[in-house]
Amino acid sequence: MNLITQAQLAEWLDGLARQRTLIAPHEVAGILLYRPVESSQEIAWGFGRTVMSVKEAFFPPTERLLTIQKSDGGIELIENLPEGEQVIFGVRPCDARGVKILDALFLNKEPVDPYYARRRANTTLVGLACKEMGPTCFCTSVGGAPDEASDMDVMLYEVEGGYAFEAVTDKGKALVSNLQFTSDDRDRPAPIINPQSATCGERSRTIPNPQSISWPAHFTSEYWPRMSERCLSCRACTYVCPTCRCFIIRDEVLPYTPGEPAAGAFERIRCWDSCEGENYRRIAGGHRQRAEKSERLRNRFFCKFYYYPEQYGLGTASACTGCGRCVDVCPVGVDITEMLMEVGR
């Protein structure tokens, strides 16, 4: 393994933070989020999993697409493409898999989304393997692993005495080129699989691979109205999910300084939206498609496991990374793994 100590890692990260934006797990009011940090001291070392995924760094909750300037001479549209390099430290394999899944939509299918593409090109992912799987984690059921490195640019593994690391991509190699490290012959320790991981509480069965389920056959099942009875349509699941990406676009007036002539400037913004919202598919004229919450919840699961993989060419993978955030955040215990256990029975 190539080894660095905690001190060497901290120093390297401090150096990165001086050159570009360093985003890392950071504690805010008792919860963990990926946030820009000024130094390695602001990083929440020893963290498990953040509440929000790294999706925000590529596809922010609110993004200005264009500035629209209205004047007597007409209308001017100014693109608002994102600038600035960023490094994200502490990316878990499930999060990195999520980025790859979003790549299939924003980058690999025409037309390329220039906003996402810019951020993606300007970002380097420095991953941190999980030492163990948590009770709601199920990345192994969807083709991932707690120490999966293939979606990262650089990958770190916690070992005794510090971290083992490897540069996975050329971008990663460039980033670690100034990193001082030692080498030894030890093997990397394997991650601990918690007995509750990937089981949804049942010891005898693991959560089935969603791709082994014949989804169309289950579309009209009575199961969906029953399992969605407790859903509040609160949308928390879609917002913490690493791969949910529905958005809405609207023009809004830009605030102007009082006293200046009304500038007539607007911004065209896109914001996160959620298919769980009651008015998500309200069409002109007032008709609401997917009026029932069972239809909406079913759509979310089918999108994850059937529609999105087909629409964006994920092959045999699903659009779910098995991170378990939705399980933790749901206020009423709607559980995607329970659903997979039932449907995959």
Add this chain to the structure above:
Amino acid sequence: MAYEPRIIAYLCTWCSYTGADTAGIARLKSPANIRDIRVPCSGRVSPELVMRTFDQGADGVLILGCHVGECHYETGNHRAAKRLPILRALMSYAGLEPERLRLDWVSASEGERFSRIANEFVDTVRALGPVKWRVPSEEIPAMTRQFAAICGDVPLGEYDCAAKTDAIRAKAKELLTSGAVGYVVGYEVGPRGRTRPSFANTPEEADKLVWNPDCTYNLTTYLGKKRRPAIKGIEQPKPVAVVVKPCDSRAINVLLTENQFPREQVYLIGVTCEGTRHDHGALQVRCQTCNDRVPVVYDTLIGEPPAPVPEYPTPVALKIAGLEKETPAERMEFWLSQFDRCIRCYACRQACPMCNCPVCLYERDDSLWIGMGVNMNEKRAFHLGRAYHLAGRCVGCNECERACPMNIPISLLNMKMAQEIEAAFGHRAGMEPVPSPIVTVLSGEYKEG
């Protein structure tokens, strides 16, 4: 150039606007800082309008109506008199100096009074300096002030749940077997060992219902108009049975006064409560000093009233008192720190039994009240607006805060509003089936549906 405040004045057609005219005719000097907006009545000036006025950059807002007893619409100025002080308390709590919002009464002939009030108000606002309410994104202060999760560490004693579990199951079976109800909403334990809401549709399914210290959810949220779509052409669906704790039963009273459902459509399985537990195992903050241990409305009651608990300030009450002692600028910084991590997922709103608007004011397609961006001004407007809309209606079940993925201390807003309403009107939401004092009921008769 010295700072001159920009003031918006809402003047009612019948009295104060004419009063302003009278001042003008008498050549009394009124400051040029004031831009008048004529409204039919001071009661029309909704709190959302005032909040939006400040969001748009006003340094001060002046509302002038007819003297009490002289309103052209009889009770319009009563509405203003009740609502606007509550709004002012809320905005002050969020960091706006309360002197920037003034409500007063001027009649049509009182030109001098209008001029005096206008000049006084402009002088007051000028002395406060430019308003720091609308936050430009580049100036959001560093989020250094953190507030630990409000769970406290009062342990929950053990209590016997088996008897209550059996009683709930028996009652549910009885109701389902007789066909008196279509389904029973209660609690169950899921495969991961988490207690969660449960829906029993048959007598056999009643066996999954439980009672335990984790039954913290407010099941009345499944009863509002938002949950049960009206089905045209199908006869009135069967009643629903709901397991309600004391705090939940108060929500029932509020929902009944707001015509969310007819009383006969709901069968209430009331359960006395020794307190419920937080995820971390400690007693919920709202339970720490709760002495409403028996539901206020029920059709059947399960359990004996528990012993009363000692009264002492909870962490929430202490924090509110602490914030009240701080300066407006310090409070502003506190609240901006909290709203910064809000993602406008609206989980708080969806979890709340009282939030039942078909289209939320803050989620309109035409961005009428606030924009749709996840930006500081919009997030604050949503949270303050929702807190105001819940004043006198929120029963303190704290589902909003529990549902929030970001640990935003929403209870600090709702409890503050509850304190203000209780101090001003002696009203506690849901103890009786009467509406909140600041909710307007348009007709004396409640209609079905």
Add this chain to the structure above:
Amino acid sequence: MTDTIYHNPMKPYLGKLVAVKDLATEIKLFRVELMNGGNEAFSAYQPGQFAFVSAFGFGEAPFGIANTPQRGPCVDFAVNRLGSVTTGLHELGEGDIVGVRGPLGNCFPMDQFKGKNLIVLGGGIGGAPLRPVIQTVLDHRADYGRLTILWAARLPSLLVFTDEYDEWRAAPDTDLHLTVDQADEKWDHNVGLITQLLEKVAPSPENAVTITCGPPIMIYYVTRMLAQMGFALKDTYVTLEARMHCGLGKCGRCNLGSKLVCVDGPVFNMAQVGELMETFL
């Protein structure tokens, strides 16, 4: 990464309104002359395609393109005033600037329709995407068989393109049938739903294709009746709507099952609709 010269798919082309005409109550026709590269993008759009029209300051919304390039060079859109974007558009007049993004979506397979009889059913504003079909047939009359147009609206004041009916009627081998749900004193054509009119006209399914466009509930009943009358599902075409926001297959809103209305549609035949997991209703 190098930025190649590209047109940002989220950035609309600017267009000038050369004409704004009242078509019906709360429905206007906007004729847009495209600028700054837009005329190239819109040189070869097909019937059935749509575009996002921006009322700057409000937002953008998708509208079926209501004419053919042959009847250009401007692009026509029929807009019903229902929400904030359409209200913003209705406030504009000749000379004002709008934005246009497109052309997007798939199209009616007009080449496959050659030599066949065409039955076109339009309900209300749904007639707008059908107008380019009619224009194509009229401009290439010999290529197509009989053209039967069934045009419906709730009220006579809601019928669209009334000033073109004479041109349609005058074309060879072309019939126009009108119906309204509720007539006024001046109305002297059919009264009743479009399904009733369809029953009365009873076109033959022999060597025929149908195209239906209108509110989802109308599409449902009309296509059901067409199937009962013997029209093959694969020859029954519709255009569907599912609230599109990007039109590019990114925002995820318009899916019907695993198909996206903006890229796999909006034109579908009923055999394809039958395979969709979700209903379009």
